[in-house]
Amino acid sequence: MMSRRRAFAAAVAALAAVAAAPRPPAVPADRVFLGGRIWTGDPARPRAQALAVAGDAIVAVGTDADVKRYVGPSTKTVDLRGRFVAPGFNDAHLHFLVVDTVDLTGAGSVEEVQHRIREYAAAHPERPWVNGRGWVYAAFPGGLPARGQLDAAVPDRPAFMTSYDGHSAWANSKALQAAGITRDTRDPEHGVIVRDEKGEPTGALKESASRLVARLVPPPTAEERYAALKRRLDEAVSYGLTSAQNASIPAADLPAYERVAAEGGLKVRFYFALPMVKDIAADELARYKALRTKYAGPMMKFGAVKGFVDGVVESKTAAMLEPYPGGGTGELNWTPEDLDRTVALYDREGFQIFLHAIGDKAIRIALDAYERAVRTNGTSGRRHRVEHIEAPTRADIARFKPLGVIASTQALFANPDQNTSEVYAPTLGPDRESRAMAFRSLDESGAVQAFGSDSPVFSMEVLRGIYCAVTRMTPEGTPAGGWQPQERISAEAALRHFTRDAAYASFEEQRKGTLAPGMLADLVVLSDDIVAVPPAQILKTRVLLTVMGGRDTYRAGDF
Ligand SMILES: [Zn+2]
Numbered sequence: 001m002m003s004r005r006r007a008f009a010a011a012v013a014a015l016a017a018v019a020a021a022p023r024p025p026a027v028p029a030d031r032v033f034l035g036g037r038i039w040t041g042d043p044a045r046p047r048a049q050a051l052a053v054a055g056d057a058i059v060a061v062g063t064d065a066d067v068k069r070y071v072g073p074s075t076k077t078v079d080l081r082g083r084f085v086a087p088g089f090n091d092a093h094l095h096f097l098v099v100d101t102v103d104l105t106g107a108g109s110v111e112e113v114q115h116r117i118r119e120y121a122a123a124h125p126e127r128p129w130v131n132g133r134g135w136v137y138a139a140f141p142g143g144l145p146a147r148g149q150l151d152a153a154v155p156d157r158p159a160f161m162t163s164y165d166g167h168s169a170w171a172n173s174k175a176l177q178a179a180g181i182t183r184d185t186r187d188p189e190h191g192v193i194v195r196d197e198k199g200e201p202t203g204a205l206k207e208s209a210s211r212l213v214a215r216l217v218p219p220p221t222a223e224e225r226y227a228a229l230k231r232r233l234d235e236a237v238s239y240g241l242t243s244a245q246n247a248s249i250p251a252a253d254l255p256a257y258e259r260v261a262a263e264g265g266l267k268v269r270f271y272f273a274l275p276m277v278k279d280i281a282a283d284e285l286a287r288y289k290a291l292r293t294k295y296a297g298p299m300m301k302f303g304a305v306k307g308f309v310d311g312v313v314e315s316k317t318a319a320m321l322e323p324y325p326g327g328g329t330g331e332l333n334w335t336p337e338d339l340d341r342t343v344a345l346y347d348r349e350g351f352q353i354f355l356h357a358i359g360d361k362a363i364r365i366a367l368d369a370y371e372r373a374v375r376t377n378g379t380s381g382r383r384h385r386v387e388h389i390e391a392p393t394r395a396d397i398a399r400f401k402p403l404g405v406i407a408s409t410q411a412l413f414a415n416p417d418q419n420t421s422e423v424y425a426p427t428l429g430p431d432r433e434s435r436a437m438a439f440r441s442l443d444e445s446g447a448v449q450a451f452g453s454d455s456p457v458f459s460m461e462v463l464r465g466i467y468c469a470v471t472r473m474t475p476e477g478t479p480a481g482g483w484q485p486q487e488r489i490s491a492e493a494a495l496r497h498f499t500r501d502a503a504y505a506s507f508e509e510q511r512k513g514t515l516a517p518g519m520l521a522d523l524v525v526l527s528d529d530i531v532a533v534p535p536a537q538i539l540k541t542r543v544l545l546t547v548m549g550g551r552d553t554y555r556a557g558d559f
Pocket of ligand 1: 093094454
C-alpha cells in the first residue's frame with residue numbers, strides 16, 4: 001500500500017515539475033479551463049486558477065500562465081470567468097436505480113399522501129398493483145399509517161407503499177389478503193406485523209415483515225429498469241455527481257448498467273456493494289469474486305458487501321443501549337457471534353464491508369466485529385465502513401480512527417424537517433438527540449468521514465447536503481441557529497467529505513476526489529464559491545457544468 005502511494009506521489013511530483021518547467025509540454029491538452037477559482041482538495045496546492053485536461057485525465061493544475069503552455073493548435077479553451085471548480089461530487093452511499101412508482105416524497109399529511117396515490121392509480125388502471133415509496137412517519141397521526149387510509153385511495157387492487165427509509169411498509173386490505181396476512185399470522189424473524197388492540201393487522205409492517213407483501217409485487221421489467229437508470233443518471237449529473245457508491249445492487253439491475261455502459265451512456269462511475277449473506281454458499285461467494293474481477297473500475301467496480309446490523313429510529317427498530325421513551329431497545333438483526341463470523345469471512349476474502357448501524361448499540365457491535373475480524377485474520381487496510389451512525393456514543397466515535405473504519409454518514413439526515421421534530425427526535429429522547437448525526441465530533445476524532453445521500457431516502461442534491469451540514473437548518477432556515485448546532489461543520493469540510501473522503505471510502509483516492517495532475521478529469525463548475533459565500537447562498541448556487549473523464553455530462557443552458 002505504502003509503496004504504491006509513494007510511487008504515485010513521485011509521479012505527481014514529476015508531473016508538477018513538468019508544469020513548473022519553462023518549456024512547452026510534450027503533449028498539448030484537449031481542453032484547458034482558465035480564469036477560475038479552483039478548489040483542488042489537494043493539500044499540496046489547495047487553490048488554483050486553471051487546469052488542463054488530456055484524454056480522461058488532468059495533466060496540469062496551476063495559474064493561467066502555467067496552464068496556457070498546454071494550449072496547442074487543437075486545444076479548446078473554457079473561460080471560467082471566476083466560476084468555482086471542485087472535484088466531481090461522489091455520493092458515498094445511495095441506492096441508485098429507483099423504478100418510477102407513486103412518489104410520496106414530501107407529502108406531509110394523510111390527505112396529500114392519498115391524493116398522490118389516487119392520481120397515480122387513476123393514471124395506471126392497467127397495473128395489477130399500485131405501489132410506491134417515500135411516505136414519512138410524521139404524515140400519519142400516531143406515526144404509522146393504517147390500511148383503511150390506503151383502502152380509501154385504492155379500494156379495487158392491492159396497494160403497497162414503502163416508507164422513505166425503506167424500513168417500513170403500508171399495505172391495503174387487498175394486499176394483506178393477497179399475502180394471506182391475518183390476525184393468526186406470526187411475526188417473521190426481525191419483523192413486526194403491527195396490530196391494533198384487537199389483534200388485527202393494521203396494514204403497517206416493520207422491517208422483514210414488509211417482505212411478506214413486497215415479494216408479491218410484480219418486479220419491474222428489464223425495460224423499466226433501463227429507463228429508470230437513464231433517468232437517474234440525468235438527474236445525478238445535474239447535481240454535479242461524477243461517482244456514486246451503490247449500497248445495494250439487486251442482481252436483476254446489473255443488465256441495465258451493462259446496457260447503458262455498452263451504449264456509452266454511463267455518465268457516473270459506480271462502486272457496488274453486494275448483500276452480506278450469512279454463511280454464504282461457496283458458489284455464491286465465487287460469483288461475488290467473479291464480479292470483483294470482472295468489474296475493477298474505473299466506470300464500474302465491485303468489491304464491497306453490505307449488511308444491516310439494525311433498523312431505523314422512527315419505528316424503534318434501531319438497536320439502542322438504553323430504552324426508547326415508552327420502552328423497547330430495538331433489535332439486532334444478527335447475534336454478535338453470527339456477525340463476527342460473517343464479518344471475519346468477508347474480511348478474510350478481501351471484501352470491504354459496509355455495516356448499516358444506526359443505534360448506539362448497533363454501532364458498537366459493528367465496531368466490535370471489525371476489531372475482532374482484523375485481529376483474528378491479521379488483515380489491515382480493508383477500510384471497512386459503518387453506514388449512517390445516527391446516535392453514536394462518545395466512546396465509540398473515538399474507535400473509528402484507530403480501527404481504520406470509515407464513518408459513512410449522510411448530510412441530509414441532519415435536515416431538521418417535520419419528520420425530525422415530530423417523530424425522530426422525540427423517539428430518540430434528549431440524550432441521544434444531543435449525539436445525533438455527529439458530523440463535527442466524527443471529524444474531530446480524526447476519522448475519515450464520507451458523505452452520501454442514501455437516495456432515494458433523501459435527494460442526491462449535493463449542494464443541499466452541504467448546506468445542511470453547514471447550517472443544520474431546513475432550506476427555509478429553521479430552526480434558527482440549527483438543530484444540534486454543535487455538530488455543524490464548515491462548507492470546506494463538507495465538500496471534502498463529498499469528494500476526497502468519498503473517494504478514499506472506495507479505495508479510489510489515487511484516481512479521483514482531488515484535482516491534480518494524473519487524476520481523472522472529473523470536475524464540477526459551480527456558479528459560486530461555496531467555501532466562501534454565506535451559507536444561505538449555497539442553496540442558490542447552481543451547477544453549471546459536470547465533467548466526467550474529460551467528457552461533459554451536464555451543462556446548464558446558460559453556461
Ligand atoms: Zn442505504
